[in-house]
Amino acid sequence: MDWVLPPRCALCSTMIHGQAGLCGGCFQSMQFLSDPLCDSCGRPTSVKETGPICAPCLTHPPAYDWMRAAFAYDDASRSLILALKYKDRLDVVPALARWIAGVASSKIEPGDVIMPVPLHWRRHLARRFNQSAALAMALAERTAGQYAPDWITRVRNTPPMKAMTRKQRAANVKGAFSVDGWNREKLQGKRVVLVDDVYTSGATIEELSAELRACGVARIGVVVVARVVGHTHFKQEFELE
Numbered sequence: 001m002d003w004v005l006p007p008r009c010a011l012c013s014t015m016i017h018g019q020a021g022l023c024g025g026c027f028q029s030m031q032f033l034s035d036p037l038c039d040s041c042g043r044p045t046s047v048k049e050t051g052p053i054c055a056p057c058l059t060h061p062p063a064y065d066w067m068r069a070a071f072a073y074d075d076a077s078r079s080l081i082l083a084l085k086y087k088d089r090l091d092v093v094p095a096l097a098r099w100i101a102g103v104a105s106s107k108i109e110p111g112d113v114i115m116p117v118p119l120h121w122r123r124h125l126a127r128r129f130n131q132s133a134a135l136a137m138a139l140a141e142r143t144a145g146q147y148a149p150d151w152i153t154r155v156r157n158t159p160p161m162k163a164m165t166r167k168q169r170a171a172n173v174k175g176a177f178s179v180d181g182w183n184r185e186k187l188q189g190k191r192v193v194l195v196d197d198v199y200t201s202g203a204t205i206e207e208l209s210a211e212l213r214a215c216g217v218a219r220i221g222v223v224v225v226a227r228v229v230g231h232t233h234f235k236q237e238f239e240l241e
């Protein structure tokens with residue numbers, strides 16, 4: 001498509017070359033998450049924490065086995081995700097896939113089942129494409145994984161979670177996902193990697209992980225473009241769900 005529309009930076013619209021996704025300046029403004037990271041949730045760990053697992057994960061172990069995010073969720077990564085989600089900037093997918101594959105490379109093995117967080121068909125129709133599916137497909141290509149867009153379905157169209165408390169959010173997604181008998185058998189003993197654009201409250205990922213665990217999945221990984229780190233941006237935190 002390059003000859004039709006010259007590629008532009010997803011944040012500032014400056015013309016760029018090839019599949020860089022961002023111009024040099026905007027790339028510099030992104031807060032990449034790098035080691036030391038919690039081996040479980042992928043949150044940057046402080047020098048005070050000595051073990052590989054962060055204190056919150058030790059107190060409340062997540063339902064998944066590991067998570068990795070390319071960026072901290074801040075204004076820059078939020079704009080990038082909004083561009084992908086609502087401005088049809090599918091051209092940034094290759095760059096995003098490169099970044100998430102980079103951060104999760106030590107965790108993903110060839111043959112892993114790469115699965116997007118499913119959208120309800122109504123929302124899919126309204127939004128025209130599932131941005132998480134585009135990311136999952138590109139990630140599967142890069143990691144020699146098995147792309148599985150429809151093994152798990154969203155059976156309830158849950159209302160947006162913007163104004164909900166943590167407890168309400170968990171209740172909101174309870175029983176929202178379902179796996180039919182055929183796919184249940186296929187998932188038995190598999191390693192699954194869930195792919196989403198942003199990780200905020202974690203309610204959706206927790207519910208999906210519980211459903212996958214009930215199907216006998218052996219290992220559950222989560223890969224997102226950006227995750228909330230600490231307690232900043234609380235007001236914006238749930239806008240994207």
Ligand SMILES: [Zn+2]
Binds near residue numbers: 011013014023025
């Ligand atoms: Zn830019």
Ligand SMILES: [Zn+2]
Binds near residue numbers: 041042043053054
């Ligand atoms: Zn952790």
